[in-house]
Amino acid sequence: MKFTKATNYALHTMLMLVEASPIKPVGVQHLAESQGVSPTYLSKILTRLVKSGMIESVSGAYGGYRLSRKKDDITFLDIIHAIEGTASIFECDFVHGDECLIQALMQEAEAKMESHLKNTKLVDMIQK
Amino acid sequence: MKFTKATNYALHTMLMLVEASPIKPVGVQHLAESQGVSPTYLSKILTRLVKSGMIESVSGAYGGYRLSRKKDDITFLDIIHAIEGTASIFECDFVHGDECLIQALMQEAEAKMESHLKNTKLVDMIQK
DNA sequence: GTCTACATACTCGGATAATGGTTGTCCGAGTTTGGTCGG
DNA sequence: CCGACCAAACTCGGACAACCATTATCCGAGTATGTAGAC
Numbered sequence: 001m002k003f004t005k006a007t008n009y010a011l012h013t014m015l016m017l018v019e020a021s022p023i024k025p026v027g028v029q030h031l032a033e034s035q036g037v038s039p040t041y042l043s044k045i046l047t048r049l050v051k052s053g054m055i056e057s058v059s060g061a062y063g064g065y066r067l068s069r070k071k072d073d074i075t076f077l078d079i080i081h082a083i084e085g086t087a088s089i090f091e092c093d094f095v096h097g098d099e100c101l102i103q104a105l106m107q108e109a110e111a112k113m114e115s116h117l118k119n120t121k122l123v124d125m126i127q128k
Numbered sequence: 129m130k131f132t133k134a135t136n137y138a139l140h141t142m143l144m145l146v147e148a149s150p151i152k153p154v155g156v157q158h159l160a161e162s163q164g165v166s167p168t169y170l171s172k173i174l175t176r177l178v179k180s181g182m183i184e185s186v187s188g189a190y191g192g193y194r195l196s197r198k199k200d201d202i203t204f205l206d207i208i209h210a211i212e213g214t215a216s217i218f219e220c221d222f223v224h225g226d227e228c229l230i231q232a233l234m235q236e237a238e239a240k241m242e243s244h245l246k247n248t249k250l251v252d253m254i255q256k
Numbered sequence: 257g258t259c260t261a262c263a264t265a266c267t268c269g270g271a272t273a274a275t276g277g278t279t280g281t282c283c284g285a286g287t288t289t290g291g292t293c294g295g
Numbered sequence: 296c297c298g299a300c301c302a303a304a305c306t307c308g309g310a311c312a313a314c315c316a317t318t319a320t321c322c323g324a325g326t327a328t329g330t331a332g333a334c
Contacts, residue, residue: 155267156267157265171267171268175267185268187268188266189264189265189266191265191266192266
């Protein structure tokens with residue numbers, strides 16, 4: 001029960017992108033170096049963020065990644081869901097007649113956490 | 129980022145133990161059968177619960193597991209922590225000067241979830 | 257009747273897989289930029 | 296000057312490989328209960 005390192009990479013990268021220019025893209029090498037990851041691996045993570053529409057990639061020389069237009073509306077939950085998937089944190093696969101009370105409770109708890117992550121946006125971090 | 133199956137087994141087992149007699153222990157075979165797990169594996173999970181003091185084991189014939197005296201004070205968080213450990217859900221191992229803002233936020237979110245799990249006790253489930 | 261021994265029904269814990277997800281690496285392919293060189 | 300070509304700097308995506316936690320299984324050892332048999 002832990003968030004993956006990939007999520008950590010994604011969150012830190014997104015923070016860097018918010019602070020960077022919204023026009024000139026940032027190369028994966030620079031992003032990877034400052035986090036101590038290999039560029040190839042980080043790019044794999046970033047393509048997941050691209051597919052979810054929060055950043056866009058610019059290929060070719062002087063290319064890289066930059067925020068897509070939605071910019072300031074990106075919440076932490078968005079990023080986490082893009083990396084970890086949106087599946088529920090707890091799943092009871094037993095078949096006890098009606099719904100599983102335990103599962104219901106766990107999902108309530110998860111909702112509490114998610115609502116906190118949904119209410120803080122990326123921008124809230126930098127203008128602190 | 130998922131709870132392990134072991135946690136699911138532990139939670140369901142604890143529910144069964146709460147509903148059962150607090151004196152006569154329940155054998156691992158019976159507990160395992162109703163969940164479709166192998167008894168040997170379930171017993172490994174249960175020893176973790178024993179070590180954290182919420183249940184106790186009775187060996188020998190007519191042995192098994194039963195709640196320890198603390199009975200009604202057991203919260204869901206207790207069980208989860210016994211199985212998953214108490215380590216934080218998110219850990220940033222980078223070394224950026226002061227504390228990691230992202231990590232701080234994530235731990236706030238985790239606290240929200242944990243407080244919900246701490247406020248519901250096992251007994252709350254059965255007298256529903 | 258009582259004591260001993262034994263079979264039985266359990267838990268306990270170590271050793272050892274099988275499985276699957278995370279975390280990478282490697283490389284070939286496509287794309288854009290800038291420079292160079294021939295006309 | 297201008298256009299074609301080429302090298303360089305990038306991203307993209309598939310195919311691996313290493314590693315580690317989860318999820319088990321197997322088995323030998325300890326422990327309590329109940330029963331049968333000897334005295």
